[in-house]
Structure formats: structure tokens, C-alpha cells
Amino acid sequence: MQVHATTVALDGGGLVILGPSGSGKSTLALQLMAVGATLVADDRTDLRLSAGRLMAQAPLPLLGRIEARGVGILQAEPSAPVPVALACNLGRDEEDRLPQVRHQDWLGVRVSLVLGPYRPHLYAALRQLMLGRRLA
Template identity: 35%
Template sequence: MRHHATAFGLHWSSDLPLPLFPPAADAARPADVTVVWHAALADRPGGRTINNGRIFADGIRFAQDGATFDMRDGNRIDWTTAVRPAAPPDALYGTVAALLAAWRGTVPIHGSSVEIDGSAVIVCGPSGAGKSTLAAALVAAGARLVSDDLSVLSANAGGVAVWPGRPAIRLVPSGGLAPGEAKRLHRPSATVDPRAPVPLTTLLVRGDDGLPDGAVARLSLLTRQLYRPRWMAAMPRLADRLGLLGRAAEAISVVILPPAGHDRAVPVERRAEAAIAAVRAVRS
């Protein structure tokens, strides 16, 4: 039995369920990406080592979450674990999907995205800055979730758009994490159509960055939000991705918000309302 999903503008077909991606509306559509679990993967000699993986002329090998993934040509993912699981680990929906997107010439940004008034806003910043918490609060305040943690940019009608991805947010419980406890998955009811890209207009940055002055400064800020930047520099189709980043830098507005901790005394609902007001103000 094959399982079909839609994410990042691609039709995914897998031999195991893909519960963190939206189900495909048309299972008969030819797959853009085929995912197959194996008891073992063949040796893949050579390649250039990058972090905990290697890059080859036809793809990558990457290890995370107790799994090893082989991505080939941007359209196939073979993977293995010690024991056949019920579904792929989180790495498939994050890093592996980001590397595949980059291989295909689109741009993976490390940030959650929401739709406000018909346009996409990417919430980004350094690790621990409170990106997911703010994204969840924005959805609770009236936005719609586009994608959690990984936002993929592509060209769209003369501009740049964000493709819907994982429609669930991993959050730290209000009481904090117990030792060894993972973030909990929150599935908001307000999400966008997974088949339709959302035009990108705004970058909402949680951090100490100054407000960028001009497209060159916005391009630098955007580049710092790339998912797995060392991999991005080594992947093929670099010129395509740089072109997309340049188009985005020309088009977007930027809102800078304090990082998590600096505004802890302000209820998250108030922070979300202030962020939405700031987004609307820079767009007007």
C-alpha cells in the first residue's frame, strides 16, 4: 500500500504513512518524491562530508534520529533504521525535506510561516528565540499556519511565495520540558490549502538584528535564515536559489521583534496582536 501526501509543492508517495504532511487530495497524481524504507542501504562510497552527512553528484546521504537517508536527484528518498518503524522520523519532514527542496532549486528557510490577510509571514530567528511559540500565538490570534519550522520559497507570478509544509507546530509545554521529554505536537485548526503557495511579503525576525536598510541588507538577513547553510552552499542549483533570495529581498518588508526572554512579562497573546499590527503597518 502506498501513502500519499502534499507538502512544499510536491506530491509525496511513501510505503509508510507520512502523518506530519497533509494527505494528498489526488492519490492518482504521479509522485514528485518517492519514499521507501529498506532493511539496509547499499554502501555509497565517495562524496564530500558535510556535518553528519555526505553530498554526491546525484544526491546526499544524511543520518539523524537513528535513521540514514539517501536522497537521489531530488525525487527519491531511500532510508533505513535498525527496526522497521510505523512512520518516518522527524528528520524526514525537516532536514531531509529541506535538502531535497534545495536540490530542486527552491529555498529552504529555517522558520515557521503563517498567512495574514492573504500573504505569508515567515517567523525566524536563532534557536530558542521563540519562533514556534509566536507562530502558534499568531494562529490563535487569527492567522493561518502555512508551515512549521521549515518554510520553502519558490518563484510565483513575478514574486516569491511560500509553499505549505508541515501543518503542525512542536511546542514546549507551559510547564516546561521534563528531562528526556520532547516538544509536543500542536495541530492548529486554521491552516492554508496545502496545494496553493502563499505570496511572501514579510519577514518577522525574533532577535537582536537591526532593521535592514535596503535590499542588500535584507538579502543578508534572509541568507542568515537558511536551513542548514553549509549544505546550501554545497548543493547544486546555487544560482537558482540566490536568484530567488534576491527576488525575495526586493519584495519583502521586515519586522524586528525582541527575542524570547526580553518580552516574557508580556502575555504571548499581546505579543501576537502587536506582531500582527506591525506586519500590517509595514505593508500599508
């Protein structure tokens, strides 16, 4: 299945970033890439099951390309398909300061979900979440 999302890989896991056009998906991915993430897919992400794991990859025409608004299409070192570890939806507001654990289901696989909107510290919080775990 294909979703309107940008995906990056960090520490062997994929972060699928959802949201409407202009919500900051590519901006968030570029910030994460600046602190060690690798681009998997920009704007559209293909999801599939492989040995019971949800995998994310770029559609071939978009492989190794990311849009930087106001700059243009940039080339990036493409990532191989990656198992999905986390999702973030920039199109849904999180109103709780310390939110409950939320989930997104794709192809029968439940993935932890963080809600938006885009905030300047979000890239750092998501990086830390991908490298560690949530305590509360």
C-alpha cells in the first residue's frame, strides 16, 4: 500500500511522517537527516509486509530525492527498505502535554504514533524516542 508520507531511517528503524501538504513532513525529515537519519522516501511511502514486519520503502521514481521548500529537489543517499518503528502525524493535533500512547494500524501491524503539529523541538524529541523509549 502507498501512503502520503515521508519516511526516514534511524538506528535501524523507520519513522513514517504523515500529514497534509505543507504540514512540514519534508522539513522534519531534513532536520532528522541533519542529526543522523537517512532518507527512505519523501512525499509517498510504499508499505508492505515482509516476514510479518511492516517495511517502508520509496517508490522508484522518488528514490533518493527530497523536496526542500523554497530550495528545490535535493539528492540524498537512499536507504534500503526499513522496518517501521514509529509514526508521526503532523495533521492531527496533540492537546495533552503528556499524551497517552497512541497507535496507527497498517496492514494489520500496530505502530506507535506521535501527533503534531510541527514544532521546532519535534525532530529532537522524535530522534530521542527512536533511540530510546518513552517513560510515561
